[in-house]
Amino acid sequence: MKQLPTTTTGLTGNLTVPGDKSISHRALMFGAMANGTTKIAKILHSDDVTSTINALKAVGVKISEANGITEVVGKGVNNLNDPWGPINMGNSGTSTRLLTGLFTGANLAATIVGDASLSTRPMKRITRPLSEIGGTIISDDGHLPLQIKKSLLLPVIHQKLTVGSAQVKSAILLAGLAAGADTYVTDNFHSRNHTEQMLPKFGVEVDYKNDTIHIPAHQELQATEIEVPGDISSAAYWIVAGLITPNSELTIKNVGINPTRTGIITVLKKMGGNITIVPQETVGEPMADITVKTSQLHGIKIAGQIIPSLIDEIPIIALAATQADGQTVIADASELRVKETDRIKTVSDELNKLGAKIVPTTDGFIIDGKVSLRTDKIHVSGHTDHRIAMMLSIAALVTNGTIILDDDESVKISYPTFFNNLEGIV
Ligand SMILES: O=C(O)C1=C[C@@H](OP(=O)(O)O)[C@@H](O)[C@H](O)C1
Ligand SMILES: C=C(OP(=O)(O)O)C(=O)O
Numbered sequence: 001m002k003q004l005p006t007t008t009t010g011l012t013g014n015l016t017v018p019g020d021k022s023i024s025h026r027a028l029m030f031g032a033m034a035n036g037t038t039k040i041a042k043i044l045h046s047d048d049v050t051s052t053i054n055a056l057k058a059v060g061v062k063i064s065e066a067n068g069i070t071e072v073v074g075k076g077v078n079n080l081n082d083p084w085g086p087i088n089m090g091n092s093g094t095s096t097r098l099l100t101g102l103f104t105g106a107n108l109a110a111t112i113v114g115d116a117s118l119s120t121r122p123m124k125r126i127t128r129p130l131s132e133i134g135g136t137i138i139s140d141d142g143h144l145p146l147q148i149k150k151s152l153l154l155p156v157i158h159q160k161l162t163v164g165s166a167q168v169k170s171a172i173l174l175a176g177l178a179a180g181a182d183t184y185v186t187d188n189f190h191s192r193n194h195t196e197q198m199l200p201k202f203g204v205e206v207d208y209k210n211d212t213i214h215i216p217a218h219q220e221l222q223a224t225e226i227e228v229p230g231d232i233s234s235a236a237y238w239i240v241a242g243l244i245t246p247n248s249e250l251t252i253k254n255v256g257i258n259p260t261r262t263g264i265i266t267v268l269k270k271m272g273g274n275i276t277i278v279p280q281e282t283v284g285e286p287m288a289d290i291t292v293k294t295s296q297l298h299g300i301k302i303a304g305q306i307i308p309s310l311i312d313e314i315p316i317i318a319l320a321a322t323q324a325d326g327q328t329v330i331a332d333a334s335e336l337r338v339k340e341t342d343r344i345k346t347v348s349d350e351l352n353k354l355g356a357k358i359v360p361t362t363d364g365f366i367i368d369g370k371v372s373l374r375t376d377k378i379h380v381s382g383h384t385d386h387r388i389a390m391m392l393s394i395a396a397l398v399t400n401g402t403i404i405l406d407d408d409e410s411v412k413i414s415y416p417t418f419f420n421n422l423e424g425i426v
Contacts, residue, residue: 002408002419004396007426010247010294011397015421017235019044019228020256021414022166022194023285025052025094027226029102030202031072032061032080033178036223038202040070043228047412048092055099058083059108074223077106077178086111086145091118091340091384091413094167096144097126101171103148104135105178112146117340117384119144125163126171133157135175153179155217164189164308164335166260173215177204182217191308192260197285201226229256229287233387234415236264236313238425241394242292243273244323250425251291258285263310265290267317271297271324299326299369307332312339315347315391321367322356323398330364340385340413350380350392354399375401382406386413393422 024044029052031038043049053063060081062073080103087110089096096112100123103110113119124142131137136149157176161169169187173195176183188211196206196213202221207214235252242250257265257277269275274293279286297320302310310317314333321328336343348360357368373395380403382389389410396403411418 002405004393004403004405005422005426006400007245007397011241011245011425012249013425014251014253015238015425016253017230017238017255017421018046018415018417020231021046021048021233022094022192023198023228023256024049025098026194026198027228028052028056028063028072029098029174030198030221031074031223032056033077033102034074034202034221034223035076036074038072038074038223039225040072041068041225041227043070044231044414046414046416047090048095048414051088051090051092052095052099055087055089055095058087059103074221077220080106080108082109086113089114089118091115093118093121097167097171098174100126100137100146100148101130101175102178104130104137104151105153105175107150107152107179108148109150110148112144112148114144122338125165125168129159129168129172130175133159133172133175153181155181157181157183159184160186161189164191166191166193166195170195173213177215177219180218183215184212186212189308190260190305192258194258194285197258198226227282227284229282229285230254231414232256232261232264233312235290236316237390237394237418239264239268239275239290239292240316240320241397243268243295243297244320245397246294248294249291251289253289254280254287255290256285257288260309263306264313264317266306267300267302267310268297268320271300271320273297297324299324299328299367301329301331303329303331303364311335312387315343315387316394318347318358318365318367319351319391319395321369322351322358322371322373324369326369328367328369330367331361332363334363341383341388343385343388346383346385346388347391350388351395353378353380354395373399375399377402377404379404379406382410384410386410386415390415390418393418397426
């Protein structure tokens with residue numbers, strides 16, 4: 001439980017956000033599959049990434065940390081061993097789905113379990129395509145626990161995504177890569193592409209034809225060095241905080257700006273946000289310093305192809321919309337219903353408690369702008385969902401009442417230093 005800070009003077013200063021969660025998971029997994037020792041700089045230290053580390057250790061991979069560098073001693077794609085007992089993926093959907101693909105392709109037998117939230121999240125989206133390509137995964141009604149049986153995959157794999165999910169895309173690509181199959185995955189949704197972008201750094205050939213990603217058969221991964229950029233999903237809280245809090249100017253340094261992740265910048269600029277992007281030198285994915293200044297935002301419609309590129313940022317975009325002129329409509333985002341919580345429900349319920357006027361719809365929200373959020377003492381809850389907890393902490397900045405967050409601990413999932421950063425700018 002935590003009383004959230006507010007500000008009367010505005011937010012100023014520079015911030016550095018921790019490493020990108022999606023890239024951290026993948027660097028560890030590909031390092032585990034590689035020959036040799038992979039060195040990862042600026043990895044995210046958080047509970048979700050710890051779930052991936054523990055799962056990889058359970059299949060025999062050695063991972064250590066010294067002087068800020070994480071070392072993964074790769075075992076090669078064919079040498080992972082069956083774990084002794086169930087592997088607990090905690091709260092992490094990415095660890096669960098990508099590693100289920102990897103373990104299936106690597107011909108392992110493993111049982112995957114997770115926390116209460118993860119156990120409600122849909123797994124048929126991976127068990128169906130993985131079984132179509134030769135895997136055997138037993139699950140209770142499409143949920144955890146998953147029992148992965150030893151299986152030999154087809155030599156040639158063709159799959160087309162039916163949901164705009166990088167986790168599903170990556171699960172199939174990793175299964176095919178681990179099994180040595182000739183693998184084609186079509187992603188018309190243009191979901192985040194960190195898997196395809198990073199594999200060539202490990203020496204893997206990846207080809208494209210339109211929206212189809214092709215990984216030719218029988219490839220080995222070679223260890224490499226990865227530097228993880230700052231997570232734009234974490235920077236998102238400061239971007240919105242700087243825009244909606246009066247008298248503010250914030251610079252967030254070294255943020256990853258992979259175009260499959262920057263939907264939030266596109267949308268907030270379209271809403272009238274004063275946002276400056278200054279590209280920075282990088283050895284990996286593109287990176288920039290992002291400066292934001294207080295701006296009067298305007299309501300817009302956010303829907304269609306852009307949704308996958310800002311899916312995790314929708315809670316904080318919804319908060320921005322409550323402070324905009326006019327109405328904002330968010331649609332085509334039903335994926336929010338199957339995240340750590342039903343984020344359409346938790347965003348609407350908790351912000352409406354603070355006085356927002358948000359109508360939840362089946363696949364998004366209708367949000368009235370220019371509401372002043374309430375000023376008396378009130379408890380809010382992220383319902384154990386890190387992104388809801390962080391969004392509510394930013395909402396508190398534009399109230400001047402006493403807002404108590406019941407579950408501040410959940411920020412450990414993706415951003416353990418969130419409250420230190422918040423205290424540094426108020
Ligand atoms: O691949 C990834 O690293 C992720 C993909 C997204 O999920 P989906 O691909 O299931 O939409 C996102 O919500 C999650 O935080 C991380
Ligand atoms: C949805 C998220 O993560 P995951 O699916 O990995 O649990 C998230 O971080 O918002």
